[in-house]
Amino acid sequence: MxxxxxxxxxxxxxxxxxxxxxxxxxxxxxxxxxxxxxxxxxxxxxxxxxxxxxxxxxSFQADDLVTPSRWVGLDNYRALTKDPHFSQAVWNTLEYTGLYVPLSMLLGLALALVLNRRIRLVGLYRTLIFVPFVISATAQGVLFSFILDPQFGVANSVLHAIGVSPQGFLSDPGQALLILVAISLWSGTGFCVVVYLAALQDVPPSLIEAARLDGAGRLQLLRHVVLPALTPVNVFLLLWQTINALQVFDLVYVTTKGGPLGSTTVIVYFIWEQAFKNFTAGYGAAAAYVLALALLVIAGGMRVVRRRQPAIEGAVR
Known part of the structure; x- marks a missing residue:
């Protein structure tokens, strides 16, 4: 045109x-x-x-961070399989993780269910529960070292006042790891509470109302409506808390330094001790990659479980 x-x-x-x-x-x-x-x-x-x-x-070398290193191949990894101190560190880490992770999630869920209700000063209670989480592990270790001191600590003073014999706490090989778990629960449960609170508020009210109309009680409502809705959050928290537990270091370093008698030596503290205290950096690096491999396996397993979860739920329905 x-x-x-x-x-x-x-x-x-x-x-x-x-x-x-x-x-x-x-x-x-x-x-x-x-x-x-x-x-x-x-x-x-x-x-x-x-x-x-x-x-x-x-990790494939013998290195003290001072003199020239020497290639040793897989010798560091072979030595780890025969090292009783490494075996003890692995066992301590697994025991710590096996106690801390489920307890933190159960306590977090229980507190979240309570704080999800309309009660007076609920905002204050939520804040008080979350505050320990933002306190550094170093500060927590120093605080509880004073509280749990066998001679001058407040804890033994209270026990003496009620007629209970003094306890060794962090200086007792049978109690030290359990005390560390308790300290970690005091600080780490707040994170679980916040995550569960957010998830509980996303549960569709229509499902809850329908279950109530069908005659479901509180336990049935929790089992058949709330907990299935929290499955993705449970998987996330299980992975997150497990990784944090396997990497615990600063609390151990400040409070017990792996003692007494190695009862609180965890894998990361063992790595630090080998690399920067015993000056066997190659050996410590090999232990670090054993831990890294374990974390990758755990993360991969969680991912597989998460992918299969919708298919399993569909088959059940």
Whole structure:
């Protein structure tokens, strides 16, 4: 039609100029973007990728961080299988995890169910329960070291007042690990409470109301409506709390330093002790990668369970 511009064809010089200009503009935008993100990329490479590669190589060497290292292959890993101290650290870590993870989730769910109701000063109660979670493990360790001191601690003073014999607490090999679990529950349960509270408020009220109309009591409502709705949250908390428990270090370092008699030596403390106290960095790196492999297996297992959960629920229905 007259008056309309003629469309450009692929062989038109004007079209080629537009394509070249578009390519130059895109290259310029890419260069600008890389200029902005390159500092972050360098930080990530310098603080994560490079240390990971270096520590992997270190685990196959005999290195004291002072003299030149010597390649020993899998000797460090073979030595771990025969080391009774490493076996004890693994057992202590599993015992700590087996106690802390389910107890923190059960206590968190119970407190969340209570705090999800309309009661007076509920906001204050939620805050008080969450406050210990934001306190650093170092501060917690120092605080409870004073409270649980066998000679001058407040705990033994209270026990003496009610007629109970003094306890060793953190200095008793039979009690130390259990005390650490109790301290961790005091601080870590608040996180579970917050997560469960958020999940409980997302449970559809229509399901709860329908169950009540069908005559369901509180226990039936909890079992058949609330708990199934919390399944994704349970999987998340199980994974999160397990990873945190397997990596516990600072609380042990501040309170017991692995004692007494190695009863609280966990895997991460064992790694630190080998690398920076005994100066066997290669051996410590090998132990660290045993822990890393265990964490990967746990995360992979949780992911498989999470993927299969919808299929299982559908089959049940």
């Amino acid at each position: 007259p008056g309309l511009p003629t469309p450009l064809t692929l062989s038109d010089p004007g079209h080629e100029r537009q394509l070249r200009a578009l390519r130059r503009r895109r290259r310029g935008e890419s260069a600008t973007a890389w200029a902005f993100i390159s500092p972050a990329v360098l930080v990530i490479l310098g603080l994560s990728v490079v240390p990971v590669v270096w520590s992997v190589l270190l």
